[in-house]
Amino acid sequence: MAEQLPHLLRSDAQDNRDRVLDAARALFSERGLDVPMRVIAREAGVGPATLYRRFPTKQTLVDEAFIDELATCRRIVEESCADPDPWRGFASAIERLCVLNARNQGFVNAFMSANPEAEMFTEHRVSLQRQLAHLAQRAKRAGALRRDFVMDDLVLVLLAGRGLSSVLPSSREARALRFAELAIDAFRERGEGISVGQRRR
Amino acid sequence: MAEQLPHLLRSDAQDNRDRVLDAARALFSERGLDVPMRVIAREAGVGPATLYRRFPTKQTLVDEAFIDELATCRRIVEESCADPDPWRGFASAIERLCVLNARNQGFVNAFMSANPEAEMFTEHRVSLQRQLAHLAQRAKRAGALRRDFVMDDLVLVLLAGRGLSSVLPSSREARALRFAELAIDAFRERGEGISVGQRRR
DNA sequence: AACGTAACGGACGCCCCCGTCCACTTGACC
DNA sequence: GGTCAAGTGGACGGGGGCGTCCGTTACGTT
Numbered sequence: 360m361a362e363q364l365p366h367l368l369r370s371d372a373q374d375n376r377d378r379v380l381d382a383a384r385a386l387f388s389e390r391g392l393d394v395p396m397r398v399i400a401r402e403a404g405v406g407p408a409t410l411y412r413r414f415p416t417k418q419t420l421v422d423e424a425f426i427d428e429l430a431t432c433r434r435i436v437e438e439s440c441a442d443p444d445p446w447r448g449f450a451s452a453i454e455r456l457c458v459l460n461a462r463n464q465g466f467v468n469a470f471m472s473a474n475p476e477a478e479m480f481t482e483h484r485v486s487l488q489r490q491l492a493h494l495a496q497r498a499k500r501a502g503a504l505r506r507d508f509v510m511d512d513l514v515l516v517l518l519a520g521r522g523l524s525s526v527l528p529s530s531r532e533a534r535a536l537r538f539a540e541l542a543i544d545a546f547r548e549r550g551e552g553i554s555v556g557q558r559r560r
Numbered sequence: 561m562a563e564q565l566p567h568l569l570r571s572d573a574q575d576n577r578d579r580v581l582d583a584a585r586a587l588f589s590e591r592g593l594d595v596p597m598r599v600i601a602r603e604a605g606v607g608p609a610t611l612y613r614r615f616p617t618k619q620t621l622v623d624e625a626f627i628d629e630l631a632t633c634r635r636i637v638e639e640s641c642a643d644p645d646p647w648r649g650f651a652s653a654i655e656r657l658c659v660l661n662a663r664n665q666g667f668v669n670a671f672m673s674a675n676p677e678a679e680m681f682t683e684h685r686v687s688l689q690r691q692l693a694h695l696a697q698r699a700k701r702a703g704a705l706r707r708d709f710v711m712d713d714l715v716l717v718l719l720a721g722r723g724l725s726s727v728l729p730s731s732r733e734a735r736a737l738r739f740a741e742l743a744i745d746a747f748r749e750r751g752e753g754i755s756v757g758q759r760r761r
Numbered sequence: 762a763a764c765g766t767a768a769c770g771g772a773c774g775c776c777c778c779c780g781t782c783c784a785c786t787t788g789a790c791c
Numbered sequence: 792g793g794t795c796a797a798g799t800g801g802a803c804g805g806g807g808g809c810g811t812c813c814g815t816t817a818c819g820t821t
Contacts (some may be wrong), residue, residue, distance in 0.1 A: 369796095372799090375798085406801070408800055
């Protein structure tokens with residue numbers, strides 16, 4: 360996590376850099392991406408110039424700050440792929456991604472849609488999307504995932520999860536879990552009992 | 561819609577007021593609430609001062625601009641309550657509210673959470689919430705709505721619907737419909753293969 | 762047509778945010 | 792301990808949004 364490439368930075372510079380990243384992570388997670396750079400700098404106990412020297416643009420800082428979360432994403436999806444039960448793997452991926460999104464306000468915004476020029480993100484995005492697609496296809500083949508499921512549905516749910524940002528931090532996690540539960544139920548293939556009122560040609 | 565209280569405003573003033581409201585509605589719907597007042601004024605073909613004279617604060621403008629949508633909300637919920645089929649009423653309310661939210665970017669933000677001091681909104685909110693609760697209870701009693709449903713779930717879905725703001729306007733409506741479909745499926749009581757839609761005891 | 766007042770809009774001040782510059786400080790190496 | 796480049800933070804300029812002031816315009820009434 361802490362950068363330890365053959366210490367090109369002076370020790371105090373490295374300290375400050377780490378403190379800035381910590382502060383950025385905390386604030387981005389708590390309040391979303393539109394936290395002023397000054398606030399991050401003040402929180403980290405450095406001046407604005409120091410912050411800007413390490414991270415020339417706000418985007419750079421955002422990218423660096425969320426590298427860990429990105430790794431978490433990959434781990435979640437990989438563990439889900441490793442689950443022998445296709446449906447449980449699929450469902451647990453959704454649940455854990457929802458919780459992760461709820462915990463980090465800014466992450467989905469940073470990852471999805473937002474910045475098209477962040478090469479690092481797009482690269483990981485396509486990779487993640489491929490794994491998720493595989494996960495979904497496996498679950499569908501097992502007959503557990505609704506037949507009309509498409510990948511866009513997953514994006515829809517993940518994007519929607521962003522909407523519960525406004526709830527107060529205390530209940531945020533519980534909300535995310537409930538939301539995931541509902542989403543998973545929505546995706547579950549329901550038995551042969553065909554319901555009226557849903558098929559709208 | 562157009563204010564016609566015994567014309568206290570001069571004709572040109574009334575015209576400008578209407579144009580401002582039209583522009584505000586269009587821009588808020590399309591781009592969300594964080595549209596600069598200047599942009600609204602320019603779009604309406606008036607100066608900033610004129611705008612601020614009619615609507616002393618941005619909040620005032622937002623409130624006025626969304627009065628119609630609020631009425632639409634009420635109508636949707638009332639029509640759903642009037643539906644003899646409990647589940648269909650509940651489901652159609654969700655679907656239509658989702659579409660309405662997708663069509664008007666800023667509306668949910670304006671209505672939910674956002675401004676606690678907008679007395680007009682809060683008043684309507686509690687009233688709407690009561691009706692929705694009735695709708696839900698009726699559907700639950702009919703055995704069509706999942707037993708563990710709570711009102712917070714509905715808020716969750718409506719709030720989440722806000723998250724699909726980022727998709728481009730073209731596919732927005734289709735997304736909203738699909739999202740509503742998923743939400744409705746999530747809420748449907750899954751059970752003994754009973755077909756919902758017609759009252760099943 | 763003339764007049765008084767409501768209405769208008771360009772210009773202003775204020776604040777917040779971004780990113781940069783520069784004179785001062787401090788860590789690291791001799 | 793001395794040296795010096797790397798590092799630091801306060802101050803600056805630019806941009807944009809909000810809300811207001813004031814000289815000018817034009818409605819509508821007589």
